[in-house]
Amino acid sequence: MKRQMRFFAIFAVFALVLAACGDGEGEATTTTEGAEATTTSEAMDDTTTSEAMDDTTTTEAMDFEAVKVCFVTDDAGVDDRSFNASGWAGVQDAVASGAAQPDPILLESASAEDYQPHVETCLAQGAEHIVTSGFKLADTTAAFAETNPDVQWTIIDFGSLGPNVTGLEYQTDEAAFAAGYLAAGVTQTGIVGTYGGVNIPTVSIFMDGFARGVAHYNEVNGASVQVLGWDPADPDAGVMTGVFDPADPIVTATCESMLDEGADIMLPVGGAINLPCGTAIQSRGIDGALVGVDADAVEAMPAEYMDLWLVTIEKGIQIQTQRSIEAHAAGEPSGGTSLVGNLENGAVGLSEYHAWEDRVSDELAAEVEQILEDIKSGAITWDKFVVGAG
Amino acid sequence: MTDQGTQSPPDERPPNGRSFDGVMDRIAGIGEPIRRALLLPTLALVLALVVGAFIIMVTDVDAWRRMGDEPLAALGDMLDGVWVAYRELFIGAFGSVRALSETLFTSTPLILAGLAVAVGFRAGLFNIGARGQIFVGGLFALWVGLHVDLPAILHIPVAVIAAMIGGGIWGGLAGLLKARTGAHEVITTIMLNFVAAFFTLWVLKTSVFQEEGSTIPKSAPILESARLPTIFGSQYRINIGIFIAIAAVFFVYWILFRSTIGFEFRAAGFSPSASLYAGMNVAFLYTAVMFLSGALSGLAGATQTLGLPPYTVTDNFAGNIGFDAIALALLGRSHPFGVLWSGLLFGALIAGGRVMQAAAGVTVDLVIVMQSLIVIFIAAPELVRAIFKVKAAEAEPTQVTTGWGA
Amino acid sequence: MTLELRGITKRFPGVVANDDVSLSVAPGEIIALLGENGAGKTTLMNILFGLYSPDEGEVLIDGKQLELSNPSASIAAGVGMVHQHFMLVPVFTVAENVVLGLEPTEALGWIDKDAADAMVREISDRYNLAVDPDSMVEDIPVGVQQRVEIIKVLVRNARYIIFDEPTAVLTPQEVEEFFAIVRGLKEDGKGVIFISHKLNEALEIADRIVVLRDGKSVGEANPKTATENQLAEMMVGRPVELEVQKGLAEPGKVVLSVENLVVLDDRDHRTVDGVTFQVRANEVVGIAGVQGNGQTELVESLTGMRPSLAGHVFVDGVDVTEWSPRAIHKLGIAHIPEDRQESGLVLQFTVAENMVLDSYYDRPYSRGIQMDWDVAAHSSERLVDEYDVKTSRVDVPVSDLSGGNQQKVIVAREFDRDVKLVVASQPTRGVDVGSIEYIHKRIIEQRDEGAAVLIVSSELDEVMALSDRILVMFKGRIAGEFEGATATTTEVGLAMLGSGGSHD
Known part of the structure; x- marks a missing residue:
């Protein structure tokens, strides 16, 4: 478990010292994995240039009155290669665009005990816009948003909690559906797999859309590609590791059991728990691929996995966080609403194919494009996840 | 080598010089001179602060950038960074009513879980399972807090006792396995941690705990009557849990040093064979002490589920407490008062660390590093002695456990 | 040179x-x-x-x-x-x-x-x-x-x-x-x-x-x-009596009776392989033998610390086979264990704590589950005086005492009550001359007060000096029995090696 890692914190410190001395890069807020955090956030800057985000409105032209921003992570910390990291990157983008004041405050939580004091610290430091990351902060956010109506709040992966709270939610199953279709089209074994960290909506929504996309492929093409790890008819039976810590052996074991069953295209959902799966694919010499989640994996993940990414199901936490802060800075705060990202508004989408471009036939690529269009237009629809329940 | 001088020759002892002043306390184990008991932990803390300062300096990237051009100014910046960080750490721990509230609030579960580990150490058992026992105890309390409708005067005690039973069962299970099958408690408690953590994750998604209509693993808010009352109003988190923790300190002191079963715990801890010779039921003692240890961890679980605003519970409510507990039991030399002291120290470090993170931009991980350093220095007393040239007799390491063969 | x-x-x-x-x-x-x-x-x-x-x-x-x-x-x-x-x-x-x-x-x-x-x-x-x-x-x-x-x-x-x-x-x-x-x-x-x-x-x-x-x-x-x-x-530093001064034994009724006892060691070998003997009141019986011939397991079995495979142990006619150490202790058996640092004492405990190690659970040292350390301390003080334990205080760890004084703590604890039977294993191993003299005197005192005494020692001299009757154990059996007054070192020594074994 991640928490057991703290006994090794001392070793991490030496690594940190080396990293800090080695490249002279990094940020004011360094952490035990500071060097990596830097790469992540730098990489995420490019997200807006990727395919799915092309049609988003540029906000740089707008006239901002910069607000003071405070960002509180949940107990996974900022280096989760997931929503915390993406949200923090969005805050920095807002600084770059002039919507947020320089030196936003980052408060990392180590446990649930930290949420309230961190929020209190944000308030005490005079934050005008507080971004709380993840559903675990929902109750704390709701309570303090109510008693601090003058402050604007953004909560990631949750619905609006009051007139001054912007919820950021994502209909990621729309893009996952297309990714599932794509995976079914390229699998050589006829078996694809998916597993999640914990069975929560923000995780299982990927798996559900993915599995449905595979089913759609089978239906359209008369194929019988099999999905391991998720059955839309029995969501409780979804395969979960129970942890988001890639170092936990259960993560590798979960992936390997699916590889044993013949899966060659894998969709692991939850931070960096896809990396051990990539290692397993490489070490077994399987001609397989990973489907990334959240930010484009080609940018966000280490270089040694570059050949593995079929596509990334992009979830624009970074851009939506930026937008929420920018709306506030522009004098039109989006509090009271949930910004639901979907294919239509471009906060959800598929990345480019990168290394797998040659492996995806023009026909298949066209079909995937068409599916994306059909979902946008409503021509393809299904019993989608209701986002923001809770 | 029986005659190498650690024993005085018999003739040197004054035959009539016996003193029974405070003999009870001495027999009971607190007679260890305070100076000696506090010396090593204090030196360890000082060393940890020094190393921590070094880490703050070498990770001050901005200052390093200036090092080439204006080395003196850069060095000044670094020292200033250390000063600001430690000042904020101190202010965050003690600088205001809120800071004190936070320190005590954060200390509460640490003290309780630290006592749990200390009781195990005293009986020669290494209970790494505080984490799992916190989960199970916390869930028991949560269930009572959600589903039993009682006035607060009854509701809180019932929920707290439920937590002790839950934690006790979870700990006692490891004790029973050791007593019956010889399974080593280090292994079983670690494994039970996993079971408890995943069970918590799963059960929070069931209708037993979940709010109706919710799909996320978070409990419904516990009933008002089961929430541990805050002491200085709801704007400060400190609640009556701290009194529970302090009461537990005295209770554990009494158990260990004034009760017959505590005598048995300690005898079994130091020498299982002598306990067997003395007619003690060592197998029963293993189970009993692990039950007690688990019950104390369960109390820590109760403070986490009944006392933590916003009174809804998410999966990782055990946080780092279970592992911090091992560290602070070591730091406190497995003595209840030592655990109280080190629990407050760790609580202050964590609470201060939150403020330091915000105000000085120093990562909260530094606090974890300092906790770890303290424990490393405690575990390596020779190192501390070498650095401070303390005589061996004044800073002896605490007996932890009889090890894997126990 | x-x-x-x-x-x-x-x-x-x-x-x-x-x-x-x-x-x-x-x-x-x-x-x-x-x-x-x-x-x-x-x-x-x-x-x-x-x-x-x-x-x-x-x-x-x-x-x-x-x-x-x-x-x-x-x-x-x-x-x-x-x-x-x-x-x-x-x-x-x-x-x-x-x-x-x-x-x-x-x-x-x-x-x-x-x-x-x-x-x-x-x-x-x-x-x-x-x-x-x-x-x-x-x-x-x-x-x-x-x-x-x-x-x-x-x-x-x-x-x-x-x-x-x-x-x-x-x-x-x-x-x-x-x-x-x-x-x-x-x-x-x-x-x-x-x-x-x-x-x-x-x-x-x-x-x-x-x-x-x-x-x-x-x-x-x-x-x-x-x-x-x-x-x-x-x-x-003072005159020492090296000869154990003792009168002739006048053995009374049988106190300890062992019948065909079979005991397994930790590796399941029959280390005690059908042993039968008696010890009477007012009698010291010594068991001689090279270490490792079953003496350790025999004593552990007699005192309830090790289960037996077959056979019976009677104390005063009561079948105590398979009784717990505490039950046997309560019957009035004083046990001086072979390894005092391993079993007889908790070295990290104080003298006082060790003095009550096997009687702490009852009055006067505790009421209910509450220990009364004052009583324990004062009782220990008395025992320390009475048994000549050289220590500055009763609240120092017993590990600070010399081997002889540690052994005297055990002797004091075990003898300070009505004792029917003394089982003493290696009672003076690693103990100084002065303490040996003292402990031997106390053991003979117990005999003279009517206790049955069983001494197990690998020091042949000690067995010879104390015993009224000598049994030799060899490979888990009684390989010889000698009268203490007439036995010679040579014949007992030969029996210890498995040859000879005359009865007289």
Whole structure:
């Protein structure tokens, strides 16, 4: 478990010292994995240039009155290669665009005990816009948003909690559906797999859309590609590791059991728990691929996995966080609403194919494009996840 | 080598010089001179602060950038960074009513879980399972807090006792396995941690705990009557849990040093064979002490589920407490008062660390590093002695456990 | 051409272990260094061997000053030490153990086994040691293991050899063989320092006896003229009665009756294999035997610490087979366990805590589950006085006490109540002369007050001195029974080795 890692914190410190001395890069807020955090956030800057985000409105032209921003992570910390990291990157983008004041405050939580004091610290430091990351902060956010109506709040992966709270939610199953279709089209074994960290909506929504996309492929093409790890008819039976810590052996074991069953295209959902799966694919010499989640994996993940990414199901936490802060800075705060990202508004989408471009036939690529269009237009629809329940 | 001088020759002892002043306390184990008991932990803390300062300096990237051009100014910046960080750490721990509230609030579960580990150490058992026992105890309390409708005067005690039973069962299970099958408690408690953590994750998604209509693993808010009352109003988190923790300190002191079963715990801890010779039921003692240890961890679980605003519970409510507990039991030399002291120290470090993170931009991980350093220095007393040239007799390491063969 | 220690002083915190001690040994001479535990013998030898550095004083070998606190220098200068606890690797052969650290190697670092075997064989033949270089150390008897240690020392060209309590682990026959070897070393011109607290052995083997007390050298004795009583007085500092003074036993009714008892050891061997005997009131029965012939398991079974496979144990006619240690203890049985530091005491506990170790659960030491430490402390104070335990206070850890005083704590605890039966295992092992005298007196006192006493000891002298009746255990059975008054060391010693075993 991640928490057991703290006994090794001392070793991490030496690594940190080396990293800090080695490249002279990094940020004011360094952490035990500071060097990596830097790469992540730098990489995420490019997200807006990727395919799915092309049609988003540029906000740089707008006239901002910069607000003071405070960002509180949940107990996974900022280096989760997931929503915390993406949200923090969005805050920095807002600084770059002039919507947020320089030196936003980052408060990392180590446990649930930290949420309230961190929020209190944000308030005490005079934050005008507080971004709380993840559903675990929902109750704390709701309570303090109510008693601090003058402050604007953004909560990631949750619905609006009051007139001054912007919820950021994502209909990621729309893009996952297309990714599932794509995976079914390229699998050589006829078996694809998916597993999640914990069975929560923000995780299982990927798996559900993915599995449905595979089913759609089978239906359209008369194929019988099999999905391991998720059955839309029995969501409780979804395969979960129970942890988001890639170092936990259960993560590798979960992936390997699916590889044993013949899966060659894998969709692991939850931070960096896809990396051990990539290692397993490489070490077994399987001609397989990973489907990334959240930010484009080609940018966000280490270089040694570059050949593995079929596509990334992009979830624009970074851009939506930026937008929420920018709306506030522009004098039109989006509090009271949930910004639901979907294919239509471009906060959800598929990345480019990168290394797998040659492996995806023009026909298949066209079909995937068409599916994306059909979902946008409503021509393809299904019993989608209701986002923001809770 | 029986005659190498650690024993005085018999003739040197004054035959009539016996003193029974405070003999009870001495027999009971607190007679260890305070100076000696506090010396090593204090030196360890000082060393940890020094190393921590070094880490703050070498990770001050901005200052390093200036090092080439204006080395003196850069060095000044670094020292200033250390000063600001430690000042904020101190202010965050003690600088205001809120800071004190936070320190005590954060200390509460640490003290309780630290006592749990200390009781195990005293009986020669290494209970790494505080984490799992916190989960199970916390869930028991949560269930009572959600589903039993009682006035607060009854509701809180019932929920707290439920937590002790839950934690006790979870700990006692490891004790029973050791007593019956010889399974080593280090292994079983670690494994039970996993079971408890995943069970918590799963059960929070069931209708037993979940709010109706919710799909996320978070409990419904516990009933008002089961929430541990805050002491200085709801704007400060400190609640009556701290009194529970302090009461537990005295209770554990009494158990260990004034009760017959505590005598048995300690005898079994130091020498299982002598306990067997003395007619003690060592197998029963293993189970009993692990039950007690688990019950104390369960109390820590109760403070986490009944006392933590916003009174809804998410999966990782055990946080780092279970592992911090091992560290602070070591730091406190497995003595209840030592655990109280080190629990407050760790609580202050964590609470201060939150403020330091915000105000000085120093990562909260530094606090974890300092906790770890303290424990490393405690575990390596020779190192501390070498650095401070303390005589061996004044800073002896605490007996932890009889090890894997126990 | 001598080894000389001059004015050695060594202080430890709170105690002077050696105080201006001087000693010399010439080639071909055997010096016995006599003293009680804690007198400073081992400290002195560790200084000579380079393990400790003295605060004052110097060591001269052949007139040359020895570099101190460096074992390598000591070895190079020809000093060798055979420690009380052997330093052998059980799973290595004799030859491998001997060459460990000075491996004669071939190319690529392989041990030259033939060379090693030849070295061992040569020394074994020269000193008549009868050691097979190919034997596995764990398979050979303790006496032979000791000879392996001697070979190790000789291989390193030692000219002065220190033996630290060498006879403690040996049977009487092995002691005789050992003395023959030591005499062989002497004839070969080696200087020998023989550390012991056994008076008779010092008188038998030494050319000169040096006595240490409280870290000081209190004088030398000539073994040809000195008596055991004189030596004991020098060691203890007061006259000591070495003979156990006891009247004739008048055995009463049977208190302990053991019938066909079979007990398994930890490896499920039948270490006690059908033992039957009785002990009567007002009678001391001693069980002699080489260690490892089932005595340990027999005592553990009698006292409830080890289950039996078959047979019965009766105390006062009550079948106590399979009773718990506490139930047996409550019946009035005093148990002095074989290993006082392992079983008899909790070393980290205070004297007072140890005094109530097996009676803490009841009045007056506790009420309900609450201990009454005041009562325990005062009762301990009384016992410490009554049983002559030398300690400054009852709240010091018992580990601070000397071996003899630790044993007196156990004796005090066990004898301070109505005792029907005493089971005493190795009651004076590692205990100083003064305490031995005291403990023996107390044991006889128990007999005279009507208790049945069972003594188990590997010290044949002790069994002979205390017992009204002697049983010899060999391979889990009673191999001989002798009357205490008439038995001779020779016939009992032979029975211990499994030959003879006359009944009379």
